[in-house]
Amino acid sequence: MEETGRILYTAEKMDGIKDKVQQLIEIVKELEKDFPGRHFTLDGHLVGSIGEVMASYYYGLELYAASAVAHDDEIDGKKVQIKITQQEDIVINHEPEYLIALYLNKNGSVYEIYNGPGKEPWDSASKRDSHNNRHMRVNKLMELDQHIEDNKRIKAIHEIEKMRVEYKNRTAL
Numbered sequence: 001m002e003e004t005g006r007i008l009y010t011a012e013k014m015d016g017i018k019d020k021v022q023q024l025i026e027i028v029k030e031l032e033k034d035f036p037g038r039h040f041t042l043d044g045h046l047v048g049s050i051g052e053v054m055a056s057y058y059y060g061l062e063l064y065a066a067s068a069v070a071h072d073d074e075i076d077g078k079k080v081q082i083k084i085t086q087q088e089d090i091v092i093n094h095e096p097e098y099l100i101a102l103y104l105n106k107n108g109s110v111y112e113i114y115n116g117p118g119k120e121p122w123d124s125a126s127k128r129d130s131h132n133n134r135h136m137r138v139n140k141l142m143e144l145d146q147h148i149e150d151n152k153r154i155k156a157i158h159e160i161e162k163m164r165v166e167y168k169n170r171t172a173l
Contacts, residue, residue, distance in 0.1 A: 039066050051084025051102050054110050059100065060157040070094035080154055081118060084110070086169050089135040095122040100154055101141050103163045111163035112156075114141040116148035138163070 024042060031040040031049070038049040045066075052072055056063050061073040061080065071079040081096030086104045096118030103111045114121060121144055125134035142163055 037063070037066055047084055047086065047104060050104065051110075052082050054084070054102060055080075055082040055100050058110075058112075058156050058158050058160045059154050071096060075154060078154065083136075085113075085138065088139075088168075089137050090141065091133045091135055092122070092125065093133045095119065098154060101136070101138075103138065103167065105167055106169045109167070110160065111167055112145075112160045113138055113163045114145040114148075115153045115156075116145065117152055120144055138168070139165070 021042075028040045028042065028046070032038065035049070035053050038053060039045045040049045049066070052063055055061055055072070059075065059080075061075055061082075063073050064071065070081060072082045073080050079097040080100055081092065081094070081098070082100050082102070083090040083092060084102040084104055085091075086106065090101050090113075092099075098116065099114055099118040099121055100112070101114040101121075103113050105111065121136050121141055122134070124140055124144065125136045128134055142165075145162075
């Protein structure tokens with residue numbers, strides 16, 4: 001239903017949004033029941049909490065309380081910040097001691113973008129934006145990850161595949 005390039009919204013489509021949001025809210029309730037202490041709200045916490053519980057599984061992390069400043073857990077004396085994205089960059093506002101960056105593909109698969117000390121990614125990030133955040137490009141993180149020695153990584157206890165460019169979400173499917 002397009003008219004001169006504009007999409008026409010109908011009452012049926014608006015009812016459909018309401019139904020789908022209600023389904024998402026039910027899924028959020030289930031996730032919060034399955035992972036107590038994580039907030040899967042639809043306002044931006046959803047993807048972040050998915051990343052935290054995925055990292056918890058893959059790396060054996062126990063996780064600090066939700067919304068802890070700068071780091072999400074400490075393992076083997078290393079403070080770890082967990083980030084996840086479905087886009088081209090990771091947003092971060094504190095330099096992490098260690099960084100695990102994950103990518104969530106639209107098919108639900110999770111890949112490791114970066115696993116190692118946080119200094120180099122932080123130093124390569126953009127300058128602070130208007131919200132005091134810095135942006136780290138996925139491609140740059142993948143490049144930096146290739147130079148991390150195994151003894152400088154957070155050891156995975158379950159196998160997680162490394163991110164590859166062809167796994168990126170595309171705008172047109």
